[in-house]
Amino acid sequence: MEKDTEKKYQIAVYVRRFDPERDEVPRQQRYDLTVVQGMTVLDGLHEIKQNQDPTLAFRFSCRMGVCGSCAMLINGKPALACNTQILDVTQSALTVAPLPNFNIIRDLVPDLVPMFGVHKGMQPYIKRSDAKEMEEPTGEFFQSAHELEEYLQFTYCIKCGICMAACPTMATDREYLGPMPLAQAYRYNADTRDDGAKDRKEIVTRNHGVFSCHYAGECSNACPKGVDPARAIQLMKKDLVRDYFKLGGARKCAQVHKLPDTIERKEKIAAPAYTVER
Amino acid sequence: MKETAYWSWFIIAGIVMFVLLGLHMAVMHLTGFLQLFNPAGGEAIAWENVVYRGRNMFFTVTYIILLGAALYHGFYGLRTILFELGLKGQAERSLTVLLWIVGIILFCIGTYAAIAARSLQTVL
The missing domain is CATH 3.10.20.30 (Beta-grasp domain)
Known part of the structure; x- marks a missing residue:
């Protein structure tokens, strides 16, 4: 048989x-x-x-x-x-x-280029007001396991565009920012090491931004990595409304924790050489 | 932050409507056993009951709040639908202004009607 x-x-x-x-x-x-x-x-x-x-x-x-x-x-x-x-x-x-x-x-x-353009516009990286510390770190930004949990699942996004394809708002409104860039904006806003939420909020609250989401939830259903962009968008709406009514609850940016002098630090690993000439 | 303000008040208007429409349903459609605000008994739309509610300050205020909430909630929804049609910057701004003007005019007319109802007479 x-x-x-x-x-x-x-x-x-x-x-x-x-x-x-x-x-x-x-x-x-x-x-x-x-x-x-x-x-x-x-x-x-x-x-x-x-x-x-x-x-x-x-x-x-x-x-x-x-x-x-x-x-x-x-x-x-x-x-x-x-x-x-x-x-x-x-x-x-x-x-x-x-x-x-x-x-x-x-x-x-x-053509995924427009999606990546919007994603880039969200400033998807750790932004700090203390730029000098970013360039020449003197310590580490402390982050608890609980604080990590706040945004961890959103870091699993692979930018495949499936959520954008599943989104009914994207289908009707081509100007809509889309679930992936919005979820990534929230991922950095929720990161305690980041200080750039104010700049991102300016972008996401424009027309066709975060408030255009009707919460159909298809983005979360479709995501192959189990990320929940719809949740990120609703949490971002909640943060924005709290800000608007000045209800407080805004998190403080993680401070630099200086390492004790007695700790021996290893040399930084040198970045590998570029494989192509720049 | 303007969109945040619009959306926040849109949600608040929805909650207000939920509460006040609940009251409306209770007053208008559960008269059989509640008889709320229907002192003359019988149908909620009996003239005596309508006059009683029209002259009651609580209802005057309630009508105006419900009117404002319903207009704001509805017009924000309409604006969202129209924006999804692919309007561009200046058209979006013009549409927002137009909807504000139409909404305020309708609110004034409705408010006038709610206040005018205070002078209704039981006997025509």
Whole structure:
């Protein structure tokens, strides 16, 4: 008797294709694929590209759900192609399309540049008013385990764009900042080492900012890393309202804890040389 | 911070509406066993009951607060929907001003009606 792991399935894969030099609108193309258990959608796309159609374009890198490059719409749901097994989704027909709410560069490759632009605008890094301490640290910023918990889950974001594709507000309002940049703004606002919340709040409270979120929660449902951007957005709204009504509760920025002189510090590890000339 | 102010008051208006609409439902639709603010008995919309509530200061104030909350909540929601259509900077500002003007005019008309109701007579 044939084992389940060896059983082969014939699956029709419908891929949405778009070549900006040839096509005016996206079209659908069918490929027939033999699938075995454990085969991911990304494996299937590689199989098609290698043996059936070398012109098929898609983006990938790590193949293990870490880099976020291969996000696409799989049977109507945004997901990572490397993290989705074909037989978990279907045993007959599979549809694959680029992420919605993004412009398409080609085939399954969405243009993520605008999303990264908004993310960059959120100043997603530790900002301190004591710039000298940042440049030449004299100690460490103390942070308790509890304070770390406040933002830890939001650091797991891999910027794949799946939350942006799942968001119904993004679908109607292209000016909306989006769940990923907003969640990342909260991630740094909630970090006790950071002092830049005031600057970020100026950005997120503009029109099409944090208050445009209708709390559908699809971003959190779709996130392949278990991050909860909807929660970050609601917590940020709460902080903003507390600020507006001057209800207090604003956290204090972590102070520098000087290390005792008796402690021997190791030399800093030198940064590796650049692999390409700058 | 302007959007924070708009949104905060939008939520507060929603809470006010929740409470006052609860009172409205109790007064208007639970008359069978509550008989709240219906001294003449019978239907809540019986003329004597309407006049009683219209001349009652508590209801005058309540009507005006409910009117303000409903107008603000509704117009903020409408503004959000219209903004999602892809309006740009100047159009958004103009729309906000327009909605404020329309809202204030409607609020004045409604407030006038609530105050005018204080002079209703039981016998026509």
